[in-house]
Amino acid sequence: MKIVIVGGGISGLTTYLFLRKLLPPSPANNTPLEILIYESHKAPKNADRPEISLSAPSPFAQGVGGVLGISPNGVRVLQQLDGTLFRNVVNHGYPVRQFHFRNSHGMALANFPTTNFTDPPLHTVLISRQALWDALRDQVPDSAILCKKVSGVTLGTSTQRPRIQFADGSSDEVADLVIGADGVHSVVKQAVTSNGNTDAYPAIYEGLVGVGGFMPASYLPKNEPLGTTTMTFGADGFFGYGACSPTPEASHDAVSTCNPGNQAVWWSTYALEHLPSKGEIDKDDIIRQLQSRHSSWKDPVIQTVIQKVSIDSIYPTWTTPNLPTWEKDGVVLVGDAAHALQTSSGQGVSQALEDAEMLGMIIARNLKSGFASEKKALQAAAGSYCELRVPRVRKISDHAKKLGDMKRKKNLVVEWMMYLFMWLGGKLPRDSNTEWLLRYNPEEEIAKFFLKKGKQADP
Ligand SMILES: Cc1cc2nc3c(=O)[nH]c(=O)nc-3n(C[C@H](O)[C@H](O)[C@H](O)COP(=O)(O)OP(=O)(O)OC[C@H]3O[C@@H](n4cnc5c(N)ncnc54)[C@H](O)[C@@H]3O)c2cc1C
Missing domain, CATH: 3.30.9.30 (D-Amino Acid Oxidase; Chain A, domain 2)
Structure with a gap:
């Protein structure tokens, strides 16, 4: 089984590490699990960068x-x-x-x-x-990261695996799953939301x-x-x-x-x-x-x-505007590619980390669940991942939009209303501000999700 991650930023590297930790080295038929990251920039380890x-x-x-x-x-x-x-x-x-x-x-x-x-x-x-x-x-072997800019991705079909194209014109790559971790100006997002045509959801x-x-x-x-x-x-x-x-x-x-x-x-x-x-x-x-x-x-x-x-x-x-979906036909998005958030959310990197963990956990679960094929297990995992993650990230994004406005120019009345709002916020019991955000346990979320779905979720 081959998984390709496009983008070796925070979400790409974390997703790689979760997949390596949670997936068996040979998921089925003794085919070794291969996970590759394509990153557009050179990405040496710190120890190999004497200038830094x-x-x-x-x-x-x-x-x-x-x-x-x-x-x-x-x-x-x-x-x-x-x-x-x-x-x-x-x-x-x-x-x-x-x-x-x-x-x-x-x-x-x-x-x-x-x-x-x-x-x-x-x-x-x-x-x-x-x-x-x-x-x-530091935790990712050099052999897993290839310095190549991805120029496009073609979705899988009933007979074909998803394909990855490169800006240098080298031969296409095929994979069982393509994970778009290529940031806010994602090219993988274009495949998922716009069938690879001009980006219908630009940043x-x-x-x-x-x-x-x-x-x-x-x-x-x-x-x-x-x-x-x-x-x-x-x-x-x-x-x-x-x-x-x-x-x-x-x-x-x-x-x-x-x-x-x-x-x-x-x-x-x-x-x-x-x-x-x-x-x-x-x-x-x-x-x-x-x-x-x-x-x-x-x-x-x-x-x-x-x-x-x-x-x-x-x-x-x-x-990133709200996307109609984060996954389609063997291609799935994580991190900023799916949902670059306002900086006022304070959650950009944390949500990218949560995505990586949850995607890894659901793929691992599905590969153990006896789906008819790896392809079906992976596609179902991508769908469940979106159902679980989208509502949480939307809520964070909506909340942050209101806070983001506090950094814009405002008149005297609005300025002092903002201070009052903050002062009052500080008086509220702490749990009411942050509990929904910080008391998040993906294992529990996944268990609740599959329990609610009952047998539908299993093969
Ligand atoms: C250089 C850089 C500096 C940043 N500085 C800040 C900052 O100062 N403050 C802040 O709040 N956030 C910053 N961010 C964003 C922050 O890292 C992300 O919001 C968050 O960590 C989510 O990470 P991500 O992995 O989803 O996206 P990113 O961290 O943006 O990583 C995306 C990765 O994909 C690679 N990539 C993009 N397109 C392609 C392609 N076509 N083919 C192959 N690889 C591709 C990029 O080179 C990058 O390594 C920065 C991001 C980058 C890339």
Whole structure:
């Protein structure tokens, strides 16, 4: 049996690792299980990239991308996947136990816990995308990742397996299952939703741009409780900062927090109607805009940052519109290819991790369930995966759309209504805010799902 994953980002690598962990090495007829990842960019392990060293003085700024927050529901997925991987991730990130919300006028509004409900609770982990990617990549053998850009996918038919085409014109590949993990501008999505024709569901630019960078942790407030990330909202934007590395000697476990290491991160989101092309981006101009937008904000950390630091990442917010389906005829989507979320959800990476875990679990279940053929088992697994995942991700996306508007320009009335809303949110019992999101157990969800479906779900 052959499974091809298109895209070796966070969701592609995690899906690979779950499939390798959960699937038998020879699912049927003694044909060995082959899983290949096609990634458009070179993807060497950290140890094979001498120019990027995680022990260098400013390691995080040397990689690709900015910082991601892995929510406890995403951290749990890594914990389930592999103990070494889990420890590697949490020891390269910073465990956050609360988001401290403020307004641009210097008023503290609310503290929102960012731990989950397990005993002991897991924290959110703030980590550079590069460090998370490196930790995952470390577990994947070099032979499983091929550097090739996929140009298109053709769905399977009753007699043919799905086909993968390549931008370099090399011969097509066939597979029993194709998993599209190729991010927000997915080409695999086109096969699933538009039969490979022009993309009927192109990614949407949300009119918001995130910029950010790394800074010394010494800029952080001295009296701040450990494990705090500060988020400040104003009439025309947003500014966040917090530690993103632990003290080198700390070997924490995401169930307790620790002193910050050297590295902290800041980021800011603002509205920009037209997305500038790469060539038009002028970092000095962005700094000038940051300075003018935030110069009156009453927080000494923000004032230090806008005067002293440089920009390390620029990340426009692209989202995926609601797709009619995430799977069709032997092809299935995970992560941003299926559902790039607003950054305000704080769930982009965590939902990608949940997808990978659930898809792996359902495929493994179906392969053991005596379907007439592997093809039927895989197709049924892709269908069940969508039925289980789509409602949860839609709910998160709807919730995030409302929050995303808080980062746009607003008039005085709307601005103060927003502060009131946040202040009140901080007074609500914690469970009502986050329980539905964080108390998520895929094993239980799968058991409930198949129980409800009764015999229909089995071969
Ligand atoms: C370079 C980069 C930097 C990022 N920086 C940030 C950030 O600063 N902040 C943030 O919130 N999110 C960032 N993200 C997005 C974040 O990683 C995702 O939202 C989240 O982790 C879900 O991951 P994903 O694997 O589904 O998608 P992604 O992480 O986007 O991974 C998709 C992968 O597919 C590969 N790919 C795409 N098209 C093809 C193709 N045709 N053929 C083969 N391979 C293909 C890409 O090279 C990439 O490795 C970044 C993503 C990337 C790729």
